[in-house]
Amino acid sequence: MASRSLFLTLGRRCSHGRFVHSYYQSPALVKSANLSRFLTSGALRSDFVEENPNSSESDDLRNRIFRLRLPKRSATNVLQRWVSEGNQITMSELREITKELRKSQRYKHALEMTEWMVTHEEYELSESDYAARIDLMTKVFGIDAAERYFEGLSLAAKTSETYTALLHSYAGAKLTEKAEELFLRMKDSNLSFDALAYNEMMTLYMSVGQVEKVPLVVEELKRQKVAPDIFTYNLWVSSCAATLNIDEVRRILDEMRHDAGSNESWVRYSNLSKIYVTVGHLDNADSNSPVEAEKRTTQREWITYDFLIILYAGLGSKDKLDQIWKSLRRTKQKMIGRNYLSIISSYLMLGHMEEVGEVIDQWQQSTTTDVDVHACEKLMDAFADIGLPEVANNLNMILIQKNLNPGSN
Template sequence: MASRSLFVTLRRKCSASRMVGNTCISRSFSSGALSESLQDSQEIDDLKTRIFRLRLPKRSVTNVLEKWVFEGNQITISELRQISKDLRMSQRHKHALEVSEWMVAHNEFELLDSDYAVRIVLMTKVFGIDAAERYFEGLPPTAKTSETYTALLHCYAAAKLTEKAEDLYEGIKNSKLSLSALTYNEMMTMYMSVGQVEKVPLVVEELKRQKVAPDIFTYNLWISSCAAMLKIDQVKWILDEMRADPGFAEGWETYINLANLYINIGHLVNVEFNSLVETENGITQSEWITYDFLIILHAGLGNKGRIDQIWKSLLMTKQKMTSRNYICIISSYIMLGQLKEVGEVVDQWKLSATADFVVSACRMVWNAFRDIGLTEKAHDFQTLLIQKKCDSSISLE
């Protein structure tokens, strides 16, 4: 009787609502909201959902995995790899590492080289480089492959540990392992990030000497290094090589043709700006020739508005700026005769906490414009530097 009385009371309180089974649903709900509410009550219960419910890093994925198996459920290696990948994409590195540990601890799973490589990267993110090094050293010889070596190289490069990366790179080259472009790209990325752009072409030379096929990132970094050093003729040569590479699709032809305009700075007429925008929209994020080079390309096209947008977006992303970034944007504004903007960027560079102002870099810009015959623009840049009192002890003449 007591339970019946309680039920009647609940029904009276829900008089302005309707009942679904024993659940009171407000009439003010839309049909979509009702559907969502019912769906929430029947949430899918799978392994990935349970793991992603943990939220806090201190909560244990291992316990979830053990409970899942205790309940009589199966776990496949492909399922664990996908969950680990999803966790990494969500920046949940500790939980991804626990999944990796589970895979290693259970001998029924046949691990691939990529599984060990992922573990090295995860250990670096969770416990630091030292832990990753110890793990790598403890791997059996059969697991010390190009993938695991490259994974450790990636960790050194990301941490800008140049000497360690170079030592490991030499060790990899002497190991007679079959390497892919990825290994060389890691070194090129590191040299770009630490401002040693002159070393990038040397890595490319080694890649070619070993008859390793370059990929889009190889060309990406190679072109960007030449753009940073303002070596215009080399950029043209690289673009010609890209065109001749059988590994590149026809869709790249338009982009390469536009990029070739870079070598004709200051000599463009009747350019169709919309074609460049269309090309940008047709290229995936993994195929960009880097923002630096894209900025200079737009400068060659005379598209100041697009340069302003790209530079603003770079500043808003809180990306660590390097002298290379400032050289490219300054060069672009000089091309267009926008001295006000050049002055603003110089001020930003001088105040930057991530990139020291480098007079030698300004000298390189000045020399490049003078060498290609744009002496007036070179003189304007010199005058601006004097006005900004960048370094009164050095003459650009």
């Protein structure tokens, strides 16, 4: 189901990428013989050639690489030809192209770029380079290949970044036991880890339904005196809300507001979360009941998605809001008023009035329920209570335009 992949976005804030997609899923590719051939081959088969250059494009290395439309074509061949023509390739250039390839989900070509770094001694790999290779190994050849690569690294290369990259791979594949074993190794390694590693474990537990383990990870984070980030708080709040521990949700939100690292995004998230708890009827929700008859998405999961929406509203990321809301609407489950209120309040906070109107229209047209005008009125009161009367007024004006004025009902 489209919405289930949303859990995988919760804990990310770096370049590793969460969505696992590969051009190659054949088991043959993960066999050690194929892996060895790929990693030791400096070049290259003659049938792996780039497409003919387009005269309208500048003939630089990046464009040559991106003209390789098919994964089977060899980026290594392009690099070697570029050098044979008397050109230089800088480390920064390799990294920038690799980054773009990863964003474009061209993982096989990106891995070939990093392999060029490895096989040429003039380039010195950083911690981030090794971490990127672990992520790319996972996507191209699978978890086993990434695991073998990590274990084969020198002790100096087994850093917090490479450990976290492998943990990310385990979490993405929902390999709970392997992730927990690696997490123990990380704690015994005497390395310093930031909140990202803990977020990976929290995301994993959320994705496999073991929400009761999330607070235990937070306890460990605090024992190690690691500063939580906004993703940490979102996962923590979501886990408590999913088990309807609303008092704990409120306590966490208060802690957020007093956190030394809090900023505008944190405050916005905290305010929206408080509004959601106030007007979302969480106290009356049944965490074990299905949203609708199909019985595949529980109330607990819907609550988690709502807090994911609130998180990206806090971060000011409208693109993410649009993406998540579109994905949720494509599911076969019918949403309830609380879900509409979370996205409406988020768009309101970011000042996107047109989108608010569109969501209200969707709510009116839904077969789940008519627009709960009184809930909208509570939402306006909640915005006023946190010192944002203009936001409350914006919602009121939209309701009036749609003949849904609370005062007339």
